[in-house]
Amino acid sequence: MEGPPLARDPATPAERAGRRSRLRTRLAEIPGLHPAPRGLLEERGRLTVEEALGFWPKAWQDRTRPTPIAALRAGAEGLVVGTVTHARAQRMRSGKPLLKVGLQDAGGRLELVFFNPAPWRMRQFAAGDPLLASGKVTEGFGGKLQMAQPEVEKVQPGDSASFGRIVPVYAGPADWQHPALRKLLKRLCDEYAPWTVDDLPAEVRRRRGLLPAGEALRQAHFPPAGTDLAAAAARATPAFRRLVFEEFFFLQLALAQRRRGVRREPGIAFDLSPERRRQAVSHLPFALTGAQRRVLGEIAADMARAEPMNRLLQGDVGSGKTAVAFVALMLAVQSGWQGALMAPTEILAEQHLRTLRRWLEGSGIEVTLVAAQARGRAQREAREAVASGRARIAVGTHALLEEEVAFDRLGLVVVDEQHRFGVLQRARLISKGVRPDVLVMTATPIPRTLALAFYGDLDQSKIDELPPGRSPVTTRLFGDSQRRKAHEIVRRELEAGRQAYVVYPLVAESEKTDLADATTGAGELARLFAPHAVGLLHGQLKAEEKDAVMERFRAGAVRLLVATTVVEVGVDVPNATVMLVEHAERFGLSQLHQLRGRVGRGAAESHCLLVAHFRRAGDEARERLQTMVRTQDGFEIARVDLALRGPGELLGTRQSGQHLFDLADLYRDESILEEARTEAFDLVAADPDLARPEHAAAREALEQRWRGRLSLAQVG
Numbered sequence: 001m002e003g004p005p006l007a008r009d010p011a012t013p014a015e016r017a018g019r020r021s022r023l024r025t026r027l028a029e030i031p032g033l034h035p036a037p038r039g040l041l042e043e044r045g046r047l048t049v050e051e052a053l054g055f056w057p058k059a060w061q062d063r064t065r066p067t068p069i070a071a072l073r074a075g076a077e078g079l080v081v082g083t084v085t086h087a088r089a090q091r092m093r094s095g096k097p098l099l100k101v102g103l104q105d106a107g108g109r110l111e112l113v114f115f116n117p118a119p120w121r122m123r124q125f126a127a128g129d130p131l132l133a134s135g136k137v138t139e140g141f142g143g144k145l146q147m148a149q150p151e152v153e154k155v156q157p158g159d160s161a162s163f164g165r166i167v168p169v170y171a172g173p174a175d176w177q178h179p180a181l182r183k184l185l186k187r188l189c190d191e192y193a194p195w196t197v198d199d200l201p202a203e204v205r206r207r208r209g210l211l212p213a214g215e216a217l218r219q220a221h222f223p224p225a226g227t228d229l230a231a232a233a234a235r236a237t238p239a240f241r242r243l244v245f246e247e248f249f250f251l252q253l254a255l256a257q258r259r260r261g262v263r264r265e266p267g268i269a270f271d272l273s274p275e276r277r278r279q280a281v282s283h284l285p286f287a288l289t290g291a292q293r294r295v296l297g298e299i300a301a302d303m304a305r306a307e308p309m310n311r312l313l314q315g316d317v318g319s320g321k322t323a324v325a326f327v328a329l330m331l332a333v334q335s336g337w338q339g340a341l342m343a344p345t346e347i348l349a350e351q352h353l354r355t356l357r358r359w360l361e362g363s364g365i366e367v368t369l370v371a372a373q374a375r376g377r378a379q380r381e382a383r384e385a386v387a388s389g390r391a392r393i394a395v396g397t398h399a400l401l402e403e404e405v406a407f408d409r410l411g412l413v414v415v416d417e418q419h420r421f422g423v424l425q426r427a428r429l430i431s432k433g434v435r436p437d438v439l440v441m442t443a444t445p446i447p448r449t450l451a452l453a454f455y456g457d458l459d460q461s462k463i464d465e466l467p468p469g470r471s472p473v474t475t476r477l478f479g480d481s482q483r484r485k486a487h488e489i490v491r492r493e494l495e496a497g498r499q500a501y502v503v504y505p506l507v508a509e510s511e512k513t514d515l516a517d518a519t520t521g522a523g524e525l526a527r528l529f530a531p532h533a534v535g536l537l538h539g540q541l542k543a544e545e546k547d548a549v550m551e552r553f554r555a556g557a558v559r560l561l562v563a564t565t566v567v568e569v570g571v572d573v574p575n576a577t578v579m580l581v582e583h584a585e586r587f588g589l590s591q592l593h594q595l596r597g598r599v600g601r602g603a604a605e606s607h608c609l610l611v612a613h614f615r616r617a618g619d620e621a622r623e624r625l626q627t628m629v630r631t632q633d634g635f636e637i638a639r640v641d642l643a644l645r646g647p648g649e650l651l652g653t654r655q656s657g658q659h660l661f662d663l664a665d666l667y668r669d670e671s672i673l674e675e676a677r678t679e680a681f682d683l684v685a686a687d688p689d690l691a692r693p694e695h696a697a698a699r700e701a702l703e704q705r706w707r708g709r710l711s712l713a714q715v716g
């Protein structure tokens with residue numbers, strides 16, 4: 001093992017506190033730190049030792065063994081150590097400056113060439129300097145070996161930060177700063193890393209073969225000789241494995257504790273006799289699919305237990321989650337409780353309202369809409385109906401979370417989130433009643449890793465079967481200049497009596513331009529497809545205007561609906577068979593998948609037509625579009641989406657600025673996540689409050705890591 005030995009795990013709280021505060025020493029208080037690299041770290045908000053140690057290298061170089069100059073071959077990369085013999089400034093034929101530096105070792109000579117060097121470079125070398133150079137070897141005039149634009153570093157014999165080992169390369173504004181930064185971090189690794197408190201319980205480390213914390217930190221910066229550099233760059237060395245494990249472990253520990261906390265709260269045991277269940281289902285105009293029946297069985301079992309339900313229901317667009325939610329709500333209502341159904345947008349809330357009212361026609365059970373605006377008589381009455389218990393089911397957006405909305409007897413909350421709710425918001429509704437059961441529905445299937453990482457405290461159900469009578473959707477990609485072909489398909493469908501959507505992207509920065517796009521587009525389409533009526537839906541319409549347009553589309557008076565936003569197209573019109581997306585390159589994969597899910601809801605064959613400006617599209621956009629053409633499988637699409645975008649964006653947490661993981665990568669580190677999860681949940685099962693002395697460090701770390709940050713842990 002390199003470097004000073006690690007101190008043993010501290011046993012007393014005072015010892016741990018001492019060590020933690022030592023790691024929080026401010027760089028500014030450490031005597032003799034080079035100000036340039038320190039400034040570089042401080043500029044990046046890394047003011048303390050701990051923060052500086054979290055500044056990971058971007059790459060590594062193997063400097064274990066330099067090549068003797070005599071053994072260099074033209075065309076290959078080389079690393080040499082020698083002594084400067086001379087430095088000579090010259091001019092190129094163009095008049096630009098050129099610097100040539102001679103380097104020799106025991107067996108040979110080499111010339112380093114710098115084109116157009118900066119002024120400081122001109123003064124960098126003096127004869128006699130020990131120097132390390134790396135770069136590509138070329139052959140100059142007369143077979144003389146050269147290295148053009150090499151990376152160079154002055155080294156002292158015995159300078160262990162930069163030489164004789166695998167050395168880290170840090171991102172910095174100029175390469176001359178790397179050596180100084182490296183030396184600074186080497187010092188922190190030697191003097192401070194060994195004092196890191198290991199937050200992972202020793203038994204977990206042993207079982208999973210993890211490096212101690214201090215050693216992991218040191219090796220993450222300065223990997224031991226023989227480390228595979230590609231593995232280091234892929235963060236696949238034992239050091240990073242330990243650090244990634246730790247990140248997952250503490251998130252899972254929070255989820256495990258939360259889940260356990262929920263379980264301990266008194267919940268509602270609904271009366272769910274088979275007769276009751278038959279009764280709830282009897283309102284539906286169709287028979288449930290096998291998958292719907294199965295997940296309802298899981299939900300009903302939860303609801304019948306006195307423990308609060310905390311369940312995630314996954315199902316692709318159109319898989320019939322609303323029907324499942326409805327039956328669950330009815331189960332609550334029949335037991336004398338109220339239900340709430342929360343949708344991500346007003347239009348979707350209104351659609352749910354309409355659907356539920358249709359299914360409940362003649363039953364005498366009242367469903368009410370809680371709108372965002374509390375003003376107006378209708379809304380005052382709606383809120384009062386909820387408070388008095390006259391309304392048995394309340395449907396709404398996040399308005400349901402408002403303080404003025406009081407329920408008489410809230411028993412079940414269904415959150416139809418479609419990835420739009422921040423995880424945070426869910427918490428509030430829950431605090432409104434005693435402890436209602438919670439069912440979270442997500443439209444885009446979540447890859448298993450993501451579900452484990454972020455919904456790990458929820459039980460999971462999955463609808464993996466579409467209702468009968470669905471037709472596949474053919475997806476086609478058109479270049480901007482081929483729009484006419486896409487329009488022919490639209491025309492054909494309109495003439496066959498079907499309806500169509502045309503969607504324009506919404507870019508927040510330029511809402512006016514987008515609106516202009518859509519308005520112009522709608523005008524052109526109206527001319528093009530006359531006499532078929534065209535309607536326009538955009539974000540700047542008032543709610544009543546939006547409703548009116550939607551209603552006319554639903555009733556078939558409007559044949560072609562032009563819309564600017566994705567959200568508002570979350571509607572269910574089985575006669576619509578074409579979804580044409582303009583500027584498809586600007587949409588995310590899951591958005592495109594959601595849009596496509598709007599068609600193919602009836603028996604007729606449907607079309608998804610993606611019109612893209614290829615020239616403006618980057619590689620990632622192309623990959624998205626090709627994925628859409630290739631597959632209709634929501635899980636496959638979610639998997640690609642995760643790989644392309646990372647989890648933050650997928651979960652909509654990016655806006656909230658939450659930095660979820662530093663090193664961990666859900667896509668790459670799936671198996672580590674599984675291990676960390678097992679350990680965390682086992683730990684909480686064995687020692688729920690982490691009260692045992694050997695878990696004290698973990699308990700402290702959990703508090704410190706997530707304090708004020710873990711809205712995630714507040715997940716419904």
Ligand code: ADP
Binds near residue numbers: 292317323468
């Ligand atoms: P999701 O919310 O999962 O996107 P919906 O609940 O909106 O899907 O269902 C899509 C359509 O399928 C709706 O028109 C719904 O009435 C219909 N549907 C749902 N379940 C069934 C079923 N078992 N049989 C027939 N049609 C169904």
Ligand code: MG
Binds near residue numbers: 321322416
């Ligand atoms: Mg739905």
